[in-house]
Amino acid sequence: MKLELRQVTKRFGDFTANDRIDLVVEPGTVHTLLGENGAGKSTLMNVIYGLYEPTEGQIFINDQPVNFKGPSDAMVAGIGMVHQHFMLVPVFTVAENIALGAEETSGGRLNLEATRKKIREISDRYGFAVDPDAIVEDLPVGVQQRVEIIKALVRDAEVLILDEPTAVLTPAETDQLLGIMRQLRQDGKSLVFISHKLREVREISDEITVIRRGKVVGNADPSASTNELAALMVGKNVQLVVDKDQPHLTDQAFSVSNLNLVSDQGVPLLKDVNFTVRGGEILAIAGVQGNGQTELTETIIGMHPKATGSMKINSTELLGLNTRQVLRAGVGFVPEDRSTDGLVGSFSIAENLILDLFDRKEFSSAGTLNRSAIAQNADHAVQEYDIRVGNKYDAASTLSGGNQQKIVVARELTRDLQLFVASQPTRGVDVGSIEFIHKRIVAERDKGIPVIIVSTELDEVYALADRIAVFFHGELMGIVPNDTPRNVLGQMMAGATYEEARESVPATDADLETTTPETTGSVRADKAEHTADQSVLPWAEGDTP
Amino acid sequence: MSTANSSVPLDSAASVAQSATTLGTESQPTPSTPNPQMQEHEKPSLFTRIAGGGIGLSIGAMVAALVVGGLLIAITDPATQKAAGYFFARPMDTLSAAWKAASEAYLAMFRGSIFNYEAKSFTKAIYPFMETLTVATPLILAGLAVAIAFRTGLFNIGAQGQIILGAIVSTYVAITWQLPLFIMLPLIVLGGILGGGLWGGLVGLLKAKTGAHEVILSIMLNYIAVNLLLYLLKTPLLQRPGNTNPISPSFEDYAIFPKLFGHSFRLNWSFVIAVLAVIFVSWLMNRSTIGFRLRAVGANPHAARTAGISVASGYILVMVIAGALAGLAGSAQVAGTERVLTTGVAASFGFDAITVALLGRSTPWGTFFAALLYGAFRAGGVSMQVETGTPIDLVLVVQALIVLFIAAPPLVRSIFRLPDPSKPKKKKASSKAVAEAK
Numbered sequence: 001m002k003l004e005l006r007q008v009t010k011r012f013g014d015f016t017a018n019d020r021i022d023l024v025v026e027p028g029t030v031h032t033l034l035g036e037n038g039a040g041k042s043t044l045m046n047v048i049y050g051l052y053e054p055t056e057g058q059i060f061i062n063d064q065p066v067n068f069k070g071p072s073d074a075m076v077a078g079i080g081m082v083h084q085h086f087m088l089v090p091v092f093t094v095a096e097n098i099a100l101g102a103e104e105t106s107g108g109r110l111n112l113e114a115t116r117k118k119i120r121e122i123s124d125r126y127g128f129a130v131d132p133d134a135i136v137e138d139l140p141v142g143v144q145q146r147v148e149i150i151k152a153l154v155r156d157a158e159v160l161i162l163d164e165p166t167a168v169l170t171p172a173e174t175d176q177l178l179g180i181m182r183q184l185r186q187d188g189k190s191l192v193f194i195s196h197k198l199r200e201v202r203e204i205s206d207e208i209t210v211i212r213r214g215k216v217v218g219n220a221d222p223s224a225s226t227n228e229l230a231a232l233m234v235g236k237n238v239q240l241v242v243d244k245d246q247p248h249l250t251d252q253a254f255s256v257s258n259l260n261l262v263s264d265q266g267v268p269l270l271k272d273v274n275f276t277v278r279g280g281e282i283l284a285i286a287g288v289q290g291n292g293q294t295e296l297t298e299t300i301i302g303m304h305p306k307a308t309g310s311m312k313i314n315s316t317e318l319l320g321l322n323t324r325q326v327l328r329a330g331v332g333f334v335p336e337d338r339s340t341d342g343l344v345g346s347f348s349i350a351e352n353l354i355l356d357l358f359d360r361k362e363f364s365s366a367g368t369l370n371r372s373a374i375a376q377n378a379d380h381a382v383q384e385y386d387i388r389v390g391n392k393y394d395a396a397s398t399l400s401g402g403n404q405q406k407i408v409v410a411r412e413l414t415r416d417l418q419l420f421v422a423s424q425p426t427r428g429v430d431v432g433s434i435e436f437i438h439k440r441i442v443a444e445r446d447k448g449i450p451v452i453i454v455s456t457e458l459d460e461v462y463a464l465a466d467r468i469a470v471f472f473h474g475e476l477m478g479i480v481p482n483d484t485p486r487n488v489l490g491q492m493m494a495g496a497t498y499e500e501a502r503e504s505v506p507a508t509d510a511d512l513e514t515t516t517p518e519t520t521g522s523v524r525a526d527k528a529e530h531t532a533d534q535s536v537l538p539w540a541e542g543d544t545p
Numbered sequence: 546m547s548t549a550n551s552s553v554p555l556d557s558a559a560s561v562a563q564s565a566t567t568l569g570t571e572s573q574p575t576p577s578t579p580n581p582q583m584q585e586h587e588k589p590s591l592f593t594r595i596a597g598g599g600i601g602l603s604i605g606a607m608v609a610a611l612v613v614g615g616l617l618i619a620i621t622d623p624a625t626q627k628a629a630g631y632f633f634a635r636p637m638d639t640l641s642a643a644w645k646a647a648s649e650a651y652l653a654m655f656r657g658s659i660f661n662y663e664a665k666s667f668t669k670a671i672y673p674f675m676e677t678l679t680v681a682t683p684l685i686l687a688g689l690a691v692a693i694a695f696r697t698g699l700f701n702i703g704a705q706g707q708i709i710l711g712a713i714v715s716t717y718v719a720i721t722w723q724l725p726l727f728i729m730l731p732l733i734v735l736g737g738i739l740g741g742g743l744w745g746g747l748v749g750l751l752k753a754k755t756g757a758h759e760v761i762l763s764i765m766l767n768y769i770a771v772n773l774l775l776y777l778l779k780t781p782l783l784q785r786p787g788n789t790n791p792i793s794p795s796f797e798d799y800a801i802f803p804k805l806f807g808h809s810f811r812l813n814w815s816f817v818i819a820v821l822a823v824i825f826v827s828w829l830m831n832r833s834t835i836g837f838r839l840r841a842v843g844a845n846p847h848a849a850r851t852a853g854i855s856v857a858s859g860y861i862l863v864m865v866i867a868g869a870l871a872g873l874a875g876s877a878q879v880a881g882t883e884r885v886l887t888t889g890v891a892a893s894f895g896f897d898a899i900t901v902a903l904l905g906r907s908t909p910w911g912t913f914f915a916a917l918l919y920g921a922f923r924a925g926g927v928s929m930q931v932e933t934g935t936p937i938d939l940v941l942v943v944q945a946l947i948v949l950f951i952a953a954p955p956l957v958r959s960i961f962r963l964p965d966p967s968k969p970k971k972k973k974a975s976s977k978a979v980a981e982a983k
Binding site for chain 2: 301303322323324325326327328333335340341342343344345346347351355356358359364367368369371
């Protein structure tokens with residue numbers, strides 16, 4: 001069965017999650033969607049599976065236009081999906097789970113025998129080795145995933161969507177899954193495979209479509225080098241241009257020394273981190289998500305009292321203070337996930353703008369909130385930060401992502417800061433707001449305070465950074481200048497030091513990085529040979545710590 | 546006429562508590578939205594949907610409950626049943642009998658709770674309303690105890706235990722010391738605050754330090770409080786000398802709240818304390834920095850933590866305040882209307898307080914008026930039974946129905962065609978379409 005998407009666009013308010021996506025999945029092929037977290041892959045899959053309706057564009061099956069009202073329509077049309085988080089009832093048996101929603105009954109009683117037969121049939125054909133009477137929660141994760149696949153196959157799925165199926169698997173289980181995928185392909189099924197692990201992608205794919213910030217930025221051949229794939233994925237051309245002068249360093253400094261953090265399970269999350277950020281410069285922290293950046297920002301803000309070492313603003317020690325005291329010491333903090341950590345959704349915009357300022361003299365006296373001051377502050381912030389609101393007393397949850405983020409940024413920048421830390425400052429934010437937020441961050445740096453930005457988007461890192469720090473497995477791999485080539489950064493993000501990365505990247509390739517014009521078309525494998533072998537990229541291995 | 550102090554069996558309160566849990570904190574669905582960007586568009590949890598249902602929802606639920614209650618009155622009315630025997634011959638007989646039964650019962654209830662227009666003197670005419678206020682007093686205080694915790698994201702099922710502890714300490718003060726009224730009363734009130742605050746604070750402390758669920762904790766502390774009361778009432782500490790029953794000595798005149806409007810009415814100064822408590826809680830939750838903290842903890846503990854607000858101390862603080870309010874209800878009972886401590890002191894207030902807070906949408910003034918309504922049901926139910934023979938149990942049924950309707954906002958909305966706050970645009974559009982169709 002051939003699945004085709006033409007100009008499919010999905011918007012949530014101002015935010016465009018998918019922008020005019022074209023995609024053709026031929027029968028008997030594995031088509032991979034490659035992209036960073038938040039690039040819009042999952043949204044696109046939910047559009048195909050009928051969970052979201054496309055804002056624009058059309059889906060075709062065997063060249064016939066189709067409109068899905070819900071997943072059941074998609075299932076009837078022959079589309080099956082294996083979700084990242086399994087949709088199974090843990091206490092049911094395999095057969096019961098698979099029968100669920102399409103139970104066969106005889107005289108009002110559940111007839112599982114037919115389902116069992118089908119499971120054995122499929123299990124034998126593809127070598128799944130799944131016992132229909134096993135309880136799902138007793139099965140290993142890899143087998144549970146096979147149950148999900150059987151569930152789709154029992155419903156005669158011809159197109160199978162696998163949403164980051166390997167994220168939860170061990171390497172051995174991953175290999176088994178890839179084997180199953182090959183068999184399914186041989187049987188003529190169309191597979192849509194989502195992953196950001198380049199090794200698997202290169203091994204199994206027939207075609208690769210790379211998505212970044214909701215757009216298709218290129219197609220690649222599976223024989224393309226991991227380097228090229230990674231370059232496409234994180235973006236080659238710097239689209240984000242921020243006007244900024246050379247940094248004027250001041251005497252202020254934020255210095256971290258011998259910072260260590262161990263999780264409750266005994267896993268080291270931060271290992272001997274040492275760095276200094278001077279006033280007037282932006283240190284951007286790059287790294288694949290989950291390599292200690294989140295823990296670093298949380299430690300700075302006082303959420304990990306067990307951390308050891310030292311963190312000082314000028315001569316004030318921050319380690320050992322609680323969050324409130326850290327904020328009081330002049331740290332501005334934009335958390336990674338604004339809807340969970342940055343805002344109280346049901347609070348008004350005005351209230352959110354004082355969420356960590358409410359007990360300051362300006363906004364309260366003798367334990368009573370000063371309403372007029374709060375209202376004035378809101379009016380002022382709404383105007384200065386161009387927050388598009390209907391009414392400052394509306395709940396913050398009614399705003400778009402970009403405007404919500406502006407609230408958080410506005411709040412953190414309204415007080416006098418000694419240090420500004422922003423984590424993923426523009427994730428899920430529309431282009432207009434990105435520019436605005438970036439300008440504000442640079443303005444804060446120009447005031448002469450140290451600024452730390454954490455971002456998994458290399459574009460953003462390059463746009464803002466005066467220096468770049470790279471994290472890998474909780475370790476600081478090095479701090480490098482902001483003109484370091486992407487592939488050098490890429491290697492550092494996979495655990496190489498600057499020197500190692502520098503050596504293994506040919507000079508020509510580094511030049512290529514800075515001179516190649518915008519690449520939105522396709523990168524083919526022609527010039528890949530000479531780099532393919534040496535490059536070890538973070539996404540090449542499953543490296544969840 | 547005594548305050549309804551027929552003690553509702555503990556296990557029924559507990560089972561209500563359990564169902565309340567399933568409808569509240571425990572069952573907040575965390576929909577596994579596969580798309581991280583979509584989380585800000587998440588549907589509000591059931592918790593917020595009930596609490597933020599809007600005043601229309603509360604009134605709608607009440608009206609719907611009264612209508613169903615009216616039907617029940619009609620169905621159980623002997624005259625109506627008799628007329629229904631020849632329904633197909635003369636259907637109007639049945640309908641008019643049903644109308645008569647329901648309207649008379651409700652009118653009797655009105656006369657018994659708001660204004661007795663048949664009374665001969667003014668005092669007798671407004672006596673029912675004064676009675677409503679009297680009955681409502683402990684409900685206001687206990688209702689606030691539930692509402693304030695609810696706003697902080699906690700389900701305080703423990704009002705019963707907190708009332709009992711407040712009453713125990715107040716009683717101890719009242720029967721131990723002999724001091725002038727103007728010293729005794731503040732001490733008694735303080736005793737109620739201390740006893741309840743301690744019992745509530747214990748819940749907050751255990752939750753903050755160990756992560757135990759507040760519903761389980763407060764239910765278990767209810768059992769402990771009930772049995773502690775029973776035990777203490779059999780010790781010389783609280784038991785009336787020369788009596789074998791679990792009952793305390795009567796409070797002397799220097800240890801009770803003076804009557805507010807003379808001896809014709811039972812209404813006393815504890816009602817004023819309840820009103821002051823409403824004003825205080827209103828300021829606390831809406832205007833104070835403490836309230837800002839508590840609300841932030843209730844609405845999004847993660848964001849509160851990131852903003853430097855301590856979630857743990859928020860939990861402890863709110864439970865101390867909630868317990869103190871419920872403890873005040875205990876003082877109001879023993880030193881207001883009862884003048885004695887018995888095992889039935891908490892009656893069903895702990896359980897009714899949850900209903901009152903829900904009906905009042907957890908706002909202080911909402912809770913106040915919801916408590917008045919409940920007081921009116923209580924006071925009016927008695928005269929309804931006396932005058933029309935409609936059993937007072939019906940009042941309980943109506944109360945239960947109100948909760949039922951409040952817990953099912955979509956049902957009430959579809960009956961009264963109220964807009965759904967969680968999806969304003971869609972509903973507006975559809976109601977427009979309805980208007981155009983008409």
